[in-house]
Amino acid sequence: MSGTNSTTEYASRVLHPEVIGDHFEGARDAEGHPLVHAEGTSKPIRERSTHEPQPRGARDRGNRPVDQVEASERFLAATEHEKAHDERLWDMRLRRDKVAHALPEWEDMRSLASQIKEHSLTHLDRYLEQFEAAAKANGVTVHWAADGAEHNRIVHDILKSRNARTLIKSKSMLTDECGFRAYMAGVGIEVVETDLGERIQQLDHEEPSHIIGPAIHKTRADVAEVFARTLGSDPDDDDILHLAHVQRETTRPLILKADAGMTGCNFAVAETGTVVVCTNEGNADLSANTPPLHIASIGIEKIIPRFEHLAVFLRLLARNAIGTPMTQYTSHFRAPRVGGELHYVIVDNGRSERLGLKEFWTSLKCIRCGACMNTCPVYRRSGGLSYGATYPGPIGIILDPTINRRKYSSLPFSSTLNGSCTNVCPVRINIHEQIFAWRKVMSEEHRLPFVKAEMMKVLGYVLARPALYRAALESADEALRLLPHFIVANPLNTWTDKGRDMPETPTQTFHSWWRQNRGRARNTP
């Protein structure tokens, strides 16, 4: 896990050496060796003299399908941001490979984790009841929320009943899904994100772009600009230790005076009613232990049966997510502390419906490691905000259509179906096959753009008729653009307008070569 001082060895392994810095800036151990635990990178990014504006995410089109393509084009146009983002996340993927493959049992553990999750999900009612009973016996107050709106109301009611006006929280994708911050702002509760990345995004009024590193798309200059605008710090001081110091010093007083704290839940252990939370900063522990009231938001799919199963998931999670054996903090909450209160809000928000989808229910196995995003070549070049959804990247593509079918009907096409995501998934979700299956759903529900659907009808018609196909191929008929000419010269003219040349004019087809040279026109007997 410690690297060398020189970054020159990386030159041959990176695509964009021009964004790689020549000295290591991160923390070092006592002997001076670079450390790369937490989400640390072994590849520092070069400081830039020009400040390229940060590319923003997908445009808000209300309920109309998200235009991920347009957002990806703007991300690509911000060349420094795109290259740094791509290299950073690929680095995380490589560090994952190194520590994961160091374990001979790695592939077996993925299978075990998958089986444990499939068992838990197919016996979910039983385990939820066991979890609730144990929690109640431990003095926890348990609430159930059918949807995000109900979750927000329940939390608000708890806060109101305790006269709580300020809430500190650690990272929770579930609360993002429920639109929690916007709701709380609307009812006058001050919410402070304590995770550095989430705090940056909160201050910048942006959603998180990656589930592990919410501000992973931002350069230090972007962060300095946000802090200057919202916290009054020096806009020109983009030294990372300085920025970290600004966040620590401005957030700490808010932690100390907060009325309540909220965490998410990585795993919910049914046998003891324990909520497990993993962080690198210790901010979940601060949020839970400093104020007198702790609320944990728990998605129903987080349930696992027993502690022995937790060992399997924890051995997979941090290795797969960030290339280290554990996160810095792994917290287990089983009962309120003496003099404190603990509430669980168990949330459905569409998960029980998803359980009934034959091709897609296994997406509920997800343990939110983010590895699929790190490996996805499209995500790395588009940025998480281009998906316009709480969950971006490959897992987002297969989850988001269950949250809003219309709005996310285009996302399954923001993929090359290369399958890398499936191979890195620690719980063996067949992500790329589900993306493929969602395309079929979108087509059958007539959610494809008109031009695309019509092209496919034409193609399907012609490709079923050999004589027609041959005639179209071998003529230069402008009116009938078909595969393979379809790909390179279609009405959208997209082959060439983004930086790709046309293939050379072919001399002849294989079919005509065969006729000339082999003559026989033998069909099937």
Added chain:
Amino acid sequence: MRVGLFIPCYMDAFEHEAGVATLELLERLGCDVEYPVDQTCCGQPMTNTGCHQDAAAAEALFVKNFAGYDYVVAPSGSCVHQVRVNLTAIEQTAEVRAVRERTFELTEFLHDILKASEFPWAHFPHKVGIHYNCNSLRGINLASPSEIRAPFLSKPKALLEKVSGIEFVEPARWDECCGFGGTFSVFEPAVSVKMGQDKIAAHSRAGAEYIVSADSSCLLHQKGCARHIGNPIKVMHIARILNGVSA
């Protein structure tokens, strides 16, 4: 053994030489090869876009053309993946299932079935970077992908190693997708092209003179990206090298 030769539409239209090389290579290795002239397409453009009903007629035609052969061989892993894994828009009769099971990509046919161990007629004294189409790599196991903990195996490399003069170079991100992705290249062109440019750059920096692949669709895309930025790197389908092309 009677082999039905399936030539993918890209190869038919843009690179018939690789189709000819495939034919000649199989014949050299003792196969009785036929090319059903009424073949068109495996259905992938439509199924790739979710339009399975639009693929059904092409899928049925494929089965009709290739029923009765001992093997169906195609110099394209992505087409073979479509046939073996996704040719499901039509009723799965015994005949349909038989054709699907017997359809092989060229490299896997040479490696697994014919167990071809030498190509004495072949000589390719060049630096070569191997590109793996993603459906070939992760869909039909042409090689071990880097995400998985497993002993390394590459069927294309195992065959190319038998060609005299050849020298291998490995690019950074050797199994990252090149961005072609079928209809992705049409509907998401900016990301597609960026991925292609990155792929070219990686092979160039590793010193490759040729990018060699068992799938010409990826190569078409990569060549287009290379030409646009004036990168002189060349592409070559593996069939041509194994059949003894001199470049």
Added chain:
Amino acid sequence: MSAREDILSRIRKNRPAGSHELPPLPHFAIQGGEQKLETFSRMLKAMGGQLVRSDSIPSVQAWIREQFPGAKVVCSAVPEVPGDRPLSQVRQPQDLADVDIGVVRAVLGVAESGSVLFTEAELKVNTLAYLSQHLVVLLHADAIVEGLQQAYENPAFRTAHYAVYHTGPSASADIEGVLFHGAQGVRSLTVIVDQ
């Protein structure tokens, strides 16, 4: 129908087909698992922590004074190490906000990851481990277990209200992947191990 009944009945209605048995779990052998202290030490260091052998220092207090000469408030949860802030007198978790050095004994250490485990019994006041600027952890070498599988056999997980693994100090690399310690929690974590 309450949300609870609503959710549970929908789960039952949508139950996927198939038996989906719970798999038996094998024992995972940890590389370097036999040399527990050595492996623990190496992993702790890689995760940003430090290890000091108690037989290499005169005393914990002396070591703290030498390492943190500017420290004003030492708060110890361990009877054998005296501090400036008796925990029995702490009324509120926030009262530890000015603590420079927290001292606590771990329940166990995990060789596989370099982690140490605390519960509220060791911490006395949970925020000791988070509001302190630096944490000093006492650990018996024979309390180091091989891996997480063994760690979860500890009865603390069934009895403690709060149990937490610390694996090195607080850390983040959320900005450009540049790693720093002391993101929100402690800036350093040192394990003083005695054999």
